[in-house]
Amino acid sequence: MNKMLKCDLHVHTNYSFDTNVDMETLARRAVEIGLDAVCFTDHIDINSHRNTFKEFPFEQRLREFERVRKQFEGKVLLLQGYEMGEPHLHPKETEFLRSLHPDMIIGSVHDAPALDGIADRRKYERAYDRIVRDMVQWGDFDVLGHVDVLRKWHDDYVEDEDFVKETLRLCAQRGKVPEVNTSSMRRAGTPPMPAVDAIAYYVQCGGKYVTLNSDSHTADQLAEFYDVTLPTLPKGAKLCYFVQGKIVSC
Ligand SMILES: [Zn+2]
Ligand SMILES: [Zn+2]
Incomplete structure (x- = not known):
């Protein structure tokens, strides 16, 4: 094997x-720690607080990516994508991202007008959940x-x-691949996002592929907490990566 x-x-x-x-x-760091593939997923966020789409240097970034990809060819597979905030609320911009042929797009909810001014924490959380569910239902990612x-x-x-489970069931139904994001584990004793039992439920619902991601913002954070998280992933969950939007088994 x-x-x-x-x-x-x-x-x-x-x-x-x-x-x-x-x-x-x-x-360079990825090679040092023995990673086989890395996907650069920079933020595209359009909300009341910021618009990073407007002056994003798409061409410059792709040129730099191509240079670095060639430089590291044979050492680590470099892929490029975006982390698009609320793609279902920004279909035109998301379509533009697709036109650049990224290897993958992560759909994330960071902020949205529907969340502006909700002071009550529980109300905010449930409003946030609704946006995630709509994104999984309608978004291109x-x-x-x-x-x-x-x-x-x-x-x-x-x-x-129940919301987390229902969302993962929807992912299985729509063929969307959930990530297991280890960045929450920087706080001791905190599980990844989502916790692995939710991934077990996704597998029960017919979901097959998952990705394990660090959401790193520094070189040191690359593949952080993989050694403790990998052995806990449910047996039926297969790790994958994406090339030009197509799933490839790890
Ligand atoms: Zn994010
Ligand atoms: Zn991120």
């Missing part, structure tokens, strides 16, 4: 508003980003487990 490829498919570079590290440094990211952002977050 072939050795399983080790991939990190949710990686931010200095083309993201909240990240300083460049592609070349990340690629390949990988569902951090379904319960509010857990990472708010200490007092109360998870609606």
Whole structure:
């Protein structure tokens, strides 16, 4: 049997508003720690607080990507994509991203007008959940980003487990691949997003593929917590990566 490829498919570079590290440094680090594939997924966010689509240097980023990809050919497979915030609310911009032929698009909910001004935390959480569900129902994306990211952002977050399960069932139904995002584990004792029992439910619902991602914003965070998370993934969940929007088994 072939050795399983080790991939990190949710990686931010200095083309993201909240990240300083460049592609070349990340690629070098990936080789150092023995990763087989990395996908650069920079933020595209359009909401009341920011619009990173408007002046995003798409061509410059693709040129730099091509240069670094060639430089590291044979050492690590470099892929390029985007982490699109609320793709179902921005269909035109998402269509534009598709026209650039990314290897994959992560669909994530970060912020939306429907969340503006909701002070009550529980109301905010349920409104957030509804946006995630609509995105999974209607959005154009390949990988569902951090379904319960509010857990990472708010200490007092109360998870609606039925919502998480229902969302993962929808993913299985629509052929969307959920990620297991380890960035929440930087806080000791916190499971990945979503927790692996939700992934077990996704598998029960007929879901097959998952991605394991670090959501790194620095080189040190690449593939963080993989060694503890990998052995806990349910047996039926197959790891994959994407090339030009097509699933490839790891
Ligand atoms: Zn995100
Ligand atoms: Zn991210």
